[in-house]
Amino acid sequence: MTMKWDKLVTAERIGHRAPKAEDGRSPFNSDHDKIVFSGAFRRLAKKTQVHPLATNDHIHNRLTHSLEVACVGRSLGIRVGQELKSAGKLPENVEATDVGDIVHATCLAHDIGNPPFGHTGESAIRNWFTNDGGELLKNMKDEEKTDLQMFEGNAQGFRILTSAEYHPYDGGMRLTYATLASFMKYPWTSLPTTENKRPKKAKYGIFQSEASLFDEVASAVGLIKKEKDWYCRHPFVAMMEAADDFCYGILDLEDGLEMGILQWDQIYSILSSVICDDDKNYLENELNKNRPGRKPPVIRGAVIDAYVNSAAKAFLENESRFLAGEDVDLVSLCDPKVSKAVKDAKTLAKEKIFTHPRKVELEIGSYSVMATLLNVIGTAVLDYTASKNHTFKTSRVIDLIGENTLPTNDYIKLHKNSSPEYLAMMRAIDFISGCTDQYATYLAKQFNGMGETR
Template structure:
């Protein structure tokens, strides 16, 4: 069994909506625009990339990171599209820029479900529901419990795209099937992941709440089913993931240099090997004329171009394996050895020096208290609302007024499935959608230590 590009590039929209023809933009470029204009994407500007609550304007946040990944992904997609078109492998109506548009849109959305404080925020949500908030999950099914106990930003991302943004509980942003499928890095559910029955034992991409949408997306794009609630990846996921890895390989190190955590020599030692040897002498002559702070910008373009060339070649060489759904590794692992080793070395350096920097660790620890305060206060109020709105305390009623009690009304949630599970997911929607700054300030307000924001 194999997949085909005609189905994989399906331009119909979630909810079995027909292809939308617009002058001046493709259906896939329309996806890009919908994501850019969403509130969820806008809030990424105040969400952690690596350094929580960074005050240095030169340090990346989730939005700047996502935009840069989208730029790399677009070029990577166009080059792959051109190679496939030249080989006669794409449908006649598809042009290389269509591939670029799909990958660009999926890159824009790749972190859209991340909570405040990044991966630390994910861990803080998990930690609270595994301990203090565990009793809220007692009546849920095992799969629903696992969704929350091992909350995953990737699954929340699909929820933002299909459920919580724009048309709430009515297919969300209503993106094309191709873009949605290309956004699902881990096309399986939480319970099987925890029991170590999936390729990644700590990652998944689908909540029970979006399971019906997931099957619809998989069937419309022709993904190969590998097990219960489990499909192979869409081939273009590998391009989105590679664009993200390429940017990590450069941008995290640039931020580390800006903050004085690592040196220029450490960065150049990693990236020098991916540059064309014929360009080294002229490059180093130019680098020697500028300060260390300006050197990354000079090196960046050449390094990214080398990464994109290697990614394009690797994808084209293994196209049949991607269409057969047999690739278990990421695209980086299939790239030229110098590129593969450079990306891995960059990740190792960032993990060793940047992620363990004392200031970052201090803020991460504080994030646990912030998330715990928010969950404790809001879940208590929602629980009281679910039991009997007429018996709520005044405090609980004020909390419900703040977060919007219409989002928890039985007429809204009971149509979708398990009322209590979806109510807790709505709490997580609210908190995971917060920026770092808003989450911090609101937790202070809840603790009686906030400042007036009038």
């Protein structure tokens, strides 16, 4: 069984909506624009990439990281698209640039579900629901509890794109099926991951609240079904993931240099290995003219070009494997020099950057911040759902998060197999995970009676 390109690049939109015909803009361009103009995307500017609450304006945040990943992904997608188009494998109405636009859009959105404080924020949410907040889950089904106790930014991202942003509970951003399927990095639900029944333990991409939308998207593009609530990946996921890895393998190191954690020689010894000798001679001459902080841009283009060329070649050589639904990592299929450079860069970042005292201090504090928000808001949404005779405090919390943003009665009836408490708690998660690092910290102080007046 194999997937077909004509379905994989469909421009039909979620809800089986026909794509709009617009002069000068393809449906995939429209996907890109909808993501960029969303509040969820804009808030990435104040969310942690690696260093929480960074005061240095040159350090990456989730927004600048996403924009850079999108640039690399677009180039990679166009390179692959050109070859697929030349070979007559794409539908007549789909251009090589459309492949680039789809990958570009998914790269823009790949971190859109990240909570405050990045992966530490994810861990803080999981920790709270597993311990102090466990009592709030008592009326929920096992699979619903697992969604919260194993909270995943990837699943929250799919929820934002399909449910929470623009048109709440009615298609969300209403993106094309091709873009949504290419976004699904882990196309399975949470519960089986606890028993090692999925390719990656504790990683998943779909909440129970979006399970029916997940099936709709997977069916529309023709993903291969493996089991209930588990499909193979869309081939373009591999390009999005590779673009992300490439940027991690360059830009995290640049941040380390900017913060004085790394030295230029440590970075150059890794990245220079992928640059051809002819280019290296010229670039080294240019490097000698610059101080360390200005050296990264000199070689960045050559490194990214080497990464993209290698990834495009590897994707095309393994096209049949991707179409067969094999779960393969594109970076591992690249030229050994490229694979090693990316791996060595990640190792250096893990050993030197991720253990920096400032980062560790703020990450520890983020657990208290997230616990405060979850306790106040989580308790309030359940109180509000359970009875009309809720407390004054609950009323004020609901005023803050917006009563009109809570699941409607029609939505709850439509999801009759879901616990009302679970659906309400997911709204609390929408609000909390949507907070920026700064707003989450500010709000926790306010909730604890230690805040400042605006």
